[in-house]
Each structure stands twice: as C-alpha cells, then as structure tokens.
Amino acid sequence: NAGVTQTPKFRILKIGQSMTLQCAQDMNHNYMYWYRQDPGMGLKLIYYSVGAGITDKGEVPNGYNVSRSTTEDFPLRLELAAPSQTSVYFCASSYSYRGSGGTEAFFGQGTRLTVV
Amino acid sequence: QKEVEQNSGPLSVPEGAIASLNCTYSDRGSQSFFWYRQYSGKSPELIMSIYSNGDKEDGRFTAQLNKASQYVSLLIRDSQPSDSATYLCAVIKAAGNKLTFGGGTRVLVKP
Numbered sequence: 001n002a003g004v005t006q007t008p009k010f011r012i013l014k015i016g017q018s019m020t021l022q023c024a025q026d027m028n029h030n031y032m033y034w035y036r037q038d039p040g041m042g043l044k045l046i047y048y049s050v051g052a053g054i055t056d057k058g059e060v061p062n063g064y065n066v067s068r069s070t071t072e073d074f075p076l077r078l079e080l081a082a083p084s085q086t087s088v089y090f091c092a093s094s095y096s097y098r099g100s101g102g103t104e105a106f107f108g109q110g111t112r113l114t115v116v
Numbered sequence: 117q118k119e120v121e122q123n124s125g126p127l128s129v130p131e132g133a134i135a136s137l138n139c140t141y142s143d144r145g146s147q148s149f150f151w152y153r154q155y156s157g158k159s160p161e162l163i164m165s166i167y168s169n170g171d172k173e174d175g176r177f178t179a180q181l182n183k184a185s186q187y188v189s190l191l192i193r194d195s196q197p198s199d200s201a202t203y204l205c206a207v208i209k210a211a212g213n214k215l216t217f218g219g220g221t222r223v224l225v226k227p
Contacts, residue, residue, distance in 0.1 A: 035217070041220075042122075042220045043204065043217040044217075045214065045216065048214050090159060090160070094215060096208060096213040097213075101146075101147025101148035101213070102148055102213060103165075105215050106162075107159040110159055
C-alpha cells in the first residue's frame with residue numbers, strides 16, 4: 001500500500017543548481033499533479049498530467065519542467081534554482097473521467113526545498 | 117476572480133461548537149468537490165467528497181453542495197482541539213479536469 005511516494009523529503013539547493021523531484025504512484029491513476037505550497041498559503045498547481053505522454057501547465061509553471069513517460073512516474077525538474085522556489089512541493093494522483101469529474105487525489109509526503 | 121475561494125481565517129471556535137467553512141468556485145461546469153484537512157507540516161488528507169447537490173454526512177462532518185450558487189461548505193460538529201488545522205476546498209473543473217485548490221481556512225478550536 002505505497003500510494004504516492006515522493007523523494008527526497010528535504011533538500012537544500014544553491015542558487016543556479018538543478019534537481020529532479022521524484023514522484024511515483026502505484027494506484028494506476030491517470031492524473032498526476034505537482035503543487036507547491038508556500039508558508040501559510042494554499043496549494044498552487046505547477047503542472048499536471050492526464051496520462052503517459054501528456055502534460056499541461058498549471059498556474060505557476062515557470063522555472064519547472066515535467067515529463068510523464070509511464071503511468072506510474074511523474075518527475076518534476078527544477079532548472080537554475082532561485083530563492084523564489086523555496087517551498088514545499090507535493091505530488092498527487094487521482095482518477096478522473098473525461099468530462100465527468102473524478103475521484104479524490106492522494107498525496108505524497110511532500111518535499112521541503114530550500115534554495116540558498 | 118480566483119477559481120476557488122475560501123476565507124483564510126483564522127476561524128476560532130470553542131470546543132464543542134460547530135465550525136462552518138465556506139468555499140466558492142468560478143467554473144459552473146465543475147463536477148467534483150472535496151474537503152481536505154492539513155495539519156502543519158503534513159500532507160493534505162481527504163475528509164469529504166461530494167458530487168451532487170445537497171448534504172453529505174460522515175461522522176461529525178457534513179458537506180453541503182449548491183451548484184446553482186456555486187458554493188460548497190463544510191460543517192464540523194462538536195469541534196475538538198484535534199480539529200485545529202487548515203481546511204482546503206478543492207474542485208475538479210470541467211475544463212481539463214484538473215484539481216484546483218482554494219487558499220485554505222485555518223481553524224482554531226479552543227478548549
């Protein structure tokens with residue numbers, strides 16, 4: 001019963017470095033999401049995917065890239081890290097039915113990223 | 117206009133009282149609605165899901181959905197100090213089926 005697994009849990013990056021946040025789900029969900037959460041704020045959608053090979057931008061995609069080569073995995077790439085990317089990152093997955101809504105999202109444990 | 121709006125709070129309620137949280141959404145075609153609870157430093161966890169107009173009860177929690185007025189609410193009865201958390205409203209929009217969250221309402225239950 002792994003659900004959604006995120007790695008790493010914590011990371012400190014220097015300005016200009018790059019890294020990949022890993023996310024994997026074992027529930028055969030078609031939708032996967034990346035959110036960021038700044039202190040005291042709600043969840044802002046970075047990117048999402050409706051299935052393998054298909055990704056789309058959320059409300060805050062600048063500075064990030066994603067890929068979805070398999071149903072299970074949805075890595076988030078940070079290029080040229082900036083202090084503004086200091087945040088907690090959550091990966092989530094759900095099953096959605098085209099045009100008919102979908103089920104609840106399950107979340108990973110989060111990655112706390114600090115850019116210094 | 118934000119896609120999903122919530123009052124940020126904090127909503128302070130005495131122990132044993134009813135906490136009432138509201139959420140409005142902009143996409144009239146939205147199909148699925150969720151309430152999540154998030155403790156500080158933790159991941160959001162699902163409390164309730166609701167898909168059709170009316171009330172849905174689960175223990176001390178009741179979700180209410182009114183699609184005509186585009187709002188969804190959450191009632192917490194007999195509030196306990198352990199209910200102190202941030203409550204996030206989430207909506208699956210018709211366009212793109214993506215899951216969008218409100219900013220959350222912080223609830224403080226005082227003994």
